[in-house]
Amino acid sequence: MSSLSSGLKDSIPSIVTLLVGAFFMASIPSQIADFGTDGLSGVSARTMPYIIAGAIMVFSLFSIVAAVWAHIQSTPADTTDDPPPKTRYGLVFLAFIAIASWIILLPFIGYNIATILLITSIMLIIGRCTWVQIVLVSLALSFPVNSLLGVVLKVYLPSGSLFD
Template sequence: MRLGRDSVAGLIFLAVSLALLVQSFGLPQLPLVPVGPGFYPRIVLIFMAVTSAALIVQDLLARRAEPADVPAPAQPQRAYGLVALAFVIVALYLVLLPLLGYRIATVLFVAALQATLERPTTWRQWAVLAAIAIGTSAVTYLVFERYLTVLLPRGSWTDW
């Protein structure tokens, strides 16, 4: 029998809460405080373990109640590959941010994500894309650094 989505999620959270629960007993006691730093986390973790277990039970019961061969409802088609790619681009942006500095990294990020979501085909569309990328970087930099007193990250490679 295949496990449902809820059971899988429940199992993950159950495992996490039990693992941390074990860890919580290794925390030191504090002078002056009658209960240690592990006291409250244990309450939370036990609560979490119980609800995770309940979720698994609920899911299993629900699955037993229904015949297993009911076809899954037709799901709209989803572009999960694109989502993964978008996450990777954001991650790259965060890696480059402290290296290239806010201004350069942001231009690259905005351009890259735009091109990924909607590939420009004509020369004109590429120009618009570049303009949006540079514009976003320049305008946000000016507004935040000059007027909102937020010093944005500088690049350790570029000092810019």
């Protein structure tokens, strides 16, 4: 029973891909209008998505069954690997929030300020850097990069609706 549950635990990614495949399969009727099989080819706009989503589900199911079967077959001696190095998911989540905030704030506060905030928070999250480095890097990546992109490449980044 514990083999079965640990097998299922190892299959979490496959369960997720199975669910995503099922979601796409279920959403095809609402997401792709049915105009029939474009008259000549016998293949409609829905055919490939159905095949792909179906194949994702089949391969995911296969992976789940294979993982559970492997756990049932394995002996305790088979699973004495060294534990993987610890990942600090909290920091990854904070970095995600920082980038997402940059995307949300950019139209309002503009590239320069948003970038200074993002670089400062990312460098603090990574650690092992001084405040001088943080100030220098964040300033270097904000105003000069913004000006360079505008002048040389004619790429204009948002200046911020709050300052218009």
